[in-house]
Amino acid sequence: MAGSNDDRLDSDLEGAHLDTLAVRAGQLRTMETEHGEPIFTTSSYVFRSAADAAARFSGEDPGNVYSRYTNPTVRTLEERMAALEGAEQAVAMASGMAGILGVCMALLTSGDHVVVSRSVFGTTTTIFTRYLKRFGVETTFVDLTDIAGWQQAMTARTAMLFVETPSNPLSEVADLKQLSQLARQHDAMLVVDNTFCTPILQRPMELGADIVVYSATKYLDGQGRCMGGLVVGRAEQMKEMVAYLRAAGPTLSPFNAWVILKGLETLRLRMQAHCDAAKQLALWLQQQPKVERVHYSGLPEHPQHELASQQQRGYGGVIAFEVAGAKAEAWRFIDATRMISITANLGDTKSTITHPATTTHGRLSQEERDRSGIRDNLIRVAVGLETVEDIIADLERGLAAV
Numbered sequence: 001m002a003g004s005n006d007d008r009l010d011s012d013l014e015g016a017h018l019d020t021l022a023v024r025a026g027q028l029r030t031m032e033t034e035h036g037e038p039i040f041t042t043s044s045y046v047f048r049s050a051a052d053a054a055a056r057f058s059g060e061d062p063g064n065v066y067s068r069y070t071n072p073t074v075r076t077l078e079e080r081m082a083a084l085e086g087a088e089q090a091v092a093m094a095s096g097m098a099g100i101l102g103v104c105m106a107l108l109t110s111g112d113h114v115v116v117s118r119s120v121f122g123t124t125t126t127i128f129t130r131y132l133k134r135f136g137v138e139t140t141f142v143d144l145t146d147i148a149g150w151q152q153a154m155t156a157r158t159a160m161l162f163v164e165t166p167s168n169p170l171s172e173v174a175d176l177k178q179l180s181q182l183a184r185q186h187d188a189m190l191v192v193d194n195t196f197c198t199p200i201l202q203r204p205m206e207l208g209a210d211i212v213v214y215s216a217t218k219y220l221d222g223q224g225r226c227m228g229g230l231v232v233g234r235a236e237q238m239k240e241m242v243a244y245l246r247a248a249g250p251t252l253s254p255f256n257a258w259v260i261l262k263g264l265e266t267l268r269l270r271m272q273a274h275c276d277a278a279k280q281l282a283l284w285l286q287q288q289p290k291v292e293r294v295h296y297s298g299l300p301e302h303p304q305h306e307l308a309s310q311q312q313r314g315y316g317g318v319i320a321f322e323v324a325g326a327k328a329e330a331w332r333f334i335d336a337t338r339m340i341s342i343t344a345n346l347g348d349t350k351s352t353i354t355h356p357a358t359t360t361h362g363r364l365s366q367e368e369r370d371r372s373g374i375r376d377n378l379i380r381v382a383v384g385l386e387t388v389e390d391i392i393a394d395l396e397r398g399l400a401a402v
């Protein structure tokens, strides 16, 4: 834009800090002078001339063509997310699963082998076992914390290591530095699902990861309003992601992009509040006679507490605990609560409670659950932003029913 007044509209964020980037990075304006981010609800874009159209289609001119793969609101989200991650580029997708499948479709090929941590999100497991297998990609599952197991699983064809850390619901922590070294030794890429930590609590690329994936549906939006996914990494690989997005079309809607953008603006404050409340709850739960064990990496007793302290800037908002008894007691606990939402979702302002053995992990066999430590008396709480005393009061109702 010409003129000294208009120059002010292109703000300079050189050297800006995280909170500033979360509020301002990627902002793009129309011919108007919006203070906020406009939502571009358009499927396509007009060109000034036939030559202009040709240049946009060939990629010579990087302007917008068609909203399946370029939209200014979506781009604002992508730029802001890349800024928060300290990464070259981010690509937005319709959901977290669309992002995870997209990474595989864009970067794997038939004959490749992948090593995946056993405790990943259930549907992620389905992508590997049910779909990629059909296209000739073999998967070996390993225990998250067993580095020797990861080493043993590597083959000459291993192209990708996929890990979700901390794990759901036991907050087990994988050593990302070690895994990235292992990946590099085998010329494979390390992909990290960072949904639980967000870039506020963990920056996997700084520890050597190649690609970071997010379900934006969780903490990035943070208010349970919409679905979304984000994939972050180096430009070279993100170019492949964009090509896949253009071909396959798992596009994030501009409205959802705008909702998630607004979520990013408060992400650090919310993550801090989730972490503080979870810590308080974990300590309180530890003192309850009817609670046998609390799983939270912020507790010194947690087996990977030290690793979590080095690798993360906080321990997250998800805690799990075992009540005295078995499934019946866990269900009675859950049913006696009167405020906390009974749902398997997480990363919301509203606290949620679930019984992993019969919901998120219900498709596993008893043996698989035993192996993963998902016991029948285990309850997961994803701590929201209500006043902690009120969450505790609700959990007290649960305890009284055990």
Ligand SMILES: *Cc1c(COP(=O)(O)O)cnc(C)c1O
Residues within 6 Å of the ligand: 095, 096, 097, 098, 121, 124, 164, 193, 195, 196, 214, 215, 216, 217, 218, 227, 228, 229
């Ligand atoms: C929810 C979730 C996903 C899937 O994301 P959707 O947005 O639901 O498609 C993937 N990974 C983790 C860790 C999740 O919690």
